[in-house]
Amino acid sequence: MKLNEIGEIGLIQRITNRLNSVNQRTVLGIGDDAAVVEVSGNKLLVITTDMLVEGSHFIWEKISARDLGYKSLAVNLSDVAAMGGKPLHAVVALGLPSSLQVEDIDAFYDGMEELASRYGVDIIGGDITASPSSLVVSLTVVGEVDPAHLVTQAGAAEGDLVAVTGELGSSAAGLAILLNELPRVSSPARELALTRHLRPQPRVEAGQELAATGRVHAMKDISDGLAKELNTIATASKKMILIKAETIPVSPAAAAVAIELGQDPLPMALTGGEDYELVLTFSRGEWELIRTICQKLDVPVHVIGEVMTGEGVFLEKSGVRARLTPGGYSHF
Amino acid sequence: MKLNEIGEIGLIQRITNRLNSVNQRTVLGIGDDAAVVEVSGNKLLVITTDMLVEGSHFIWEKISARDLGYKSLAVNLSDVAAMGGKPLHAVVALGLPSSLQVEDIDAFYDGMEELASRYGVDIIGGDITASPSSLVVSLTVVGEVDPAHLVTQAGAAEGDLVAVTGELGSSAAGLAILLNELPRVSSPARELALTRHLRPQPRVEAGQELAATGRVHAMKDISDGLAKELNTIATASKKMILIKAETIPVSPAAAAVAIELGQDPLPMALTGGEDYELVLTFSRGEWELIRTICQKLDVPVHVIGEVMTGEGVFLEKSGVRARLTPGGYSHF
Numbered sequence: 001m002k003l004n005e006i007g008e009i010g011l012i013q014r015i016t017n018r019l020n021s022v023n024q025r026t027v028l029g030i031g032d033d034a035a036v037v038e039v040s041g042n043k044l045l046v047i048t049t050d051m052l053v054e055g056s057h058f059i060w061e062k063i064s065a066r067d068l069g070y071k072s073l074a075v076n077l078s079d080v081a082a083m084g085g086k087p088l089h090a091v092v093a094l095g096l097p098s099s100l101q102v103e104d105i106d107a108f109y110d111g112m113e114e115l116a117s118r119y120g121v122d123i124i125g126g127d128i129t130a131s132p133s134s135l136v137v138s139l140t141v142v143g144e145v146d147p148a149h150l151v152t153q154a155g156a157a158e159g160d161l162v163a164v165t166g167e168l169g170s171s172a173a174g175l176a177i178l179l180n181e182l183p184r185v186s187s188p189a190r191e192l193a194l195t196r197h198l199r200p201q202p203r204v205e206a207g208q209e210l211a212a213t214g215r216v217h218a219m220k221d222i223s224d225g226l227a228k229e230l231n232t233i234a235t236a237s238k239k240m241i242l243i244k245a246e247t248i249p250v251s252p253a254a255a256a257v258a259i260e261l262g263q264d265p266l267p268m269a270l271t272g273g274e275d276y277e278l279v280l281t282f283s284r285g286e287w288e289l290i291r292t293i294c295q296k297l298d299v300p301v302h303v304i305g306e307v308m309t310g311e312g313v314f315l316e317k318s319g320v321r322a323r324l325t326p327g328g329y330s331h332f
Numbered sequence: 333m334k335l336n337e338i339g340e341i342g343l344i345q346r347i348t349n350r351l352n353s354v355n356q357r358t359v360l361g362i363g364d365d366a367a368v369v370e371v372s373g374n375k376l377l378v379i380t381t382d383m384l385v386e387g388s389h390f391i392w393e394k395i396s397a398r399d400l401g402y403k404s405l406a407v408n409l410s411d412v413a414a415m416g417g418k419p420l421h422a423v424v425a426l427g428l429p430s431s432l433q434v435e436d437i438d439a440f441y442d443g444m445e446e447l448a449s450r451y452g453v454d455i456i457g458g459d460i461t462a463s464p465s466s467l468v469v470s471l472t473v474v475g476e477v478d479p480a481h482l483v484t485q486a487g488a489a490e491g492d493l494v495a496v497t498g499e500l501g502s503s504a505a506g507l508a509i510l511l512n513e514l515p516r517v518s519s520p521a522r523e524l525a526l527t528r529h530l531r532p533q534p535r536v537e538a539g540q541e542l543a544a545t546g547r548v549h550a551m552k553d554i555s556d557g558l559a560k561e562l563n564t565i566a567t568a569s570k571k572m573i574l575i576k577a578e579t580i581p582v583s584p585a586a587a588a589v590a591i592e593l594g595q596d597p598l599p600m601a602l603t604g605g606e607d608y609e610l611v612l613t614f615s616r617g618e619w620e621l622i623r624t625i626c627q628k629l630d631v632p633v634h635v636i637g638e639v640m641t642g643e644g645v646f647l648e649k650s651g652v653r654a655r656l657t658p659g660g661y662s663h664f
Contacts, residue, residue, distance in 0.1 A: 027376055027479075027482075028482075028484060033380065033411040033412075033414040033415055033485070033552055033553060034378045034379060034380035034411045034412055034414070034415050034417065034475075035378070035379045035380070036376050036377065036378055036379075036415065036477070036482060037376065037377045037379065038376055038377070039371040039373070039375065039376070039377050039476075041371070041373020041374070042373070043371065044359055044368050044369065044370055044371070045368065045369045045370070045371050045377070045474070046366045046367070046368055047366060047367045047368075047369065047421065047423055047456065047457065047472070047474060048365060048366035048367070048423070048457065049423040049424075049425045049457065049458055049459050049470070049472055050425065050459050051425035051426070051427055051459050051461050051468070051470055052461075053427045053461060053462065053463045053464070053468065054464075055463075055464035055465075056427070056461060056462040056463060056464060057461070079365040079366045080365075080366055082365040082366070083365055083366050083368065085366065089379065091379055091380070091381040091472055092381075093381045093382065093383035093425075093470045093472075094383070095383055095385045095388070095466075095468055124379065125379065125380065125381065126381055127381050127382050127383050127470075129383050129384075129385060129388060129389070130385065130388040131385045131387075131388060131466065131468070132385070132386075132387035132388060132465075132466060133387075133464075133465045133466060134427075134463065134464060134465060134466060134468075136383070136385065136427055136463070136468045136470075138381070138383055138425045138459075138468075138470035140379070140381055140423055140425075140472035142377070142379060142474065143366075145368070147359075150359075150360075150368060152360060153365070220365060221365060
């Protein structure tokens with residue numbers, strides 16, 4: 001069914017029918033001029049927005065509508081998690097080409113709803129509009145955080161350890177497979193890479209639990225690549241960060257794809273982006289606490305470096321240090 | 333200067349530098365993963381989002397970047413006003429073609445900031461991303477409202493009067509001038525039409541003050557045309573609405589443009605849309621109160637009809653009633 005067969009009102013009705021309200025604080029959801037939610041007096045509100053544009057962030061032929069919905073919400077939940085926040089509500093603005101199938105929009109919302117319901121997030125409103133060419137998805141997620149648990153990118157302190165959750169480079173490996181096929185990559189590596197790229201798992205519980213310790217000094221989610229996120233933390237915290245190449249948890253999927261491409265997998269893990277893992281800093285003495293929390297949640301976590309006086313980010317590999325710019329390292 | 337000469341980080345820095353924080357409840361604004369704002373315990377949060385896509389909502393050659401910024405925020409503030417809410421914070425997602433001039437982005441933010449600062453609204457975050465063809469603007473505005481003052485579209489009651497603020501059809505007249513030039517339209521009418529189309533004035537104070545009376549039963553802003561908004565109120569409230577053609581405040585700009593086009597100005601006022609005026613219903617006995625509030629704020633207000641038992645929206649013209657569908661009336 002084409003969009004113009006159902007019309008905007010029909011589409012909104014269709015979307016409303018398939019969304020469940022799971023959050024008791026939703027006062028008014030889709031359908032009015034704006035959505036209304038209750039807030040409690042002793043919490044801070046967390047708001048984040050992310051836009052995904054066809055041709056820039058995704059290729060319509062390479063991602064299912066359901067995965068696109070899932071991923072669009074995941075990248076926003078990941079931002080809330082990186083602040084230590086609990087996501088609560090989302091609004092969705094869609095710019096739709098008239099050739100789009102209504103079933104694809106259904107599937108898009110199904111994908112969002114799958115992830116939203118897992119975390120008790122309500123999709124409480126939005127805007128649906130025509131777009132002459134590209135499909136555009138813009139999500140805003142609102143969450144809350146206890147003021148004492150709020151973690152920003154600016155708190156890294158001298159002597160802190162730097163750790164990352166999960167493994168890095170899977171998403172970049174998945175993108176490489178989508179774009180180049182790479183038939184010799186093994187099935188398990190292929191599946192891992194594609195799953196991580198198309199359906200990233202935001203570290204919502206880990207972000208909240210780590211922040212709730214009050215011991216995390218700085219935290220970010222890895223959307224633009226570890227190298228860029230570390231540079232942002234270093235700049236915002238006015239510190240230097242030194243990481244060791246040997247300790248970076250390179251995803252086996254990234255390693256398999258790198259072999260197939262005749263490349264070193266490390267750059268993929270450092271700059272590939274879209275892993276939506278967390279990078280955080282904390283005092284050396286808290287490592288046991290951090291590790292225990294992640295273990296309980298079944299989230300891998302690895303120490304990859306430390307925070308020092310100075311500025312910039314440096315990568316040590318085989319005993320040699322090189323500057324790690326947001327775009328990667330230049331040479332060894 | 334081209335976008336690719338400054339880069340994303342340079343652009344965000346540039347935007348951050350030109351934004352002023354005016355809201356004391358902003359804890360953390362642009363630059364981190366998400367924005368954080370304080371909320372008070374006895375208020376409801378209002379969230380609205382609107383996307384504007386080049387080619388669908390605006391023609392880049394026909395609107396200045398500054399006006400586009402102003403208008404993008406205005407349409408969202410208007411939604412918050414229609415709930416009786418006080419707008420507080422905005423996040424902005426932009427999909428930008430690489431050919432865009434950085435100065436245009438500056439002007440876009442200047443236009444937003446002009447309106448934002450007038451209402452104490454902070455622009456607290458966003459996302460800037462590449463778009464392969466169209467410029468896309470997606471705003472989300474968060475505000476608050478006292479639970480006792482919240483006004484939805486669903487509360488219209490039998491016997492209510494229906495009133496609109498301002499005059500209708502100006503924005504449609506402005507669009508007609510932009511698209512067709514219409515050189516014989518007088519300068520004052522032209523200026524009025526273009527101003528209302530390019531820089532609509534959201535009824536922020538009026539929305540809040542009217543809602544604060546506790547006497548407004550239903551309210552919407554007129555973004556999609558009076559006919560559609562009335563149909564939404566009638567459906568949501570399960571009532572019939574009857575309006576009289578002779579009482580509709582048709583803008584003089586719409587009248588002038590209609591003459592030039594050889595048309596009846598009434599359809600322009602009923603379905604043109606983008607007027608961002610308010611339509612509201614209230615008990616007959618409250619008219620004096622409503623009128624006094626609007627007079628104090630220098631906002632014109634006119635009673636245009638009443639709410640009755642039944643369903644649908646009807647327009648009475650020269651003693652004849654016809655169904656007013658969301659798209660307009662068919663014939664007399």
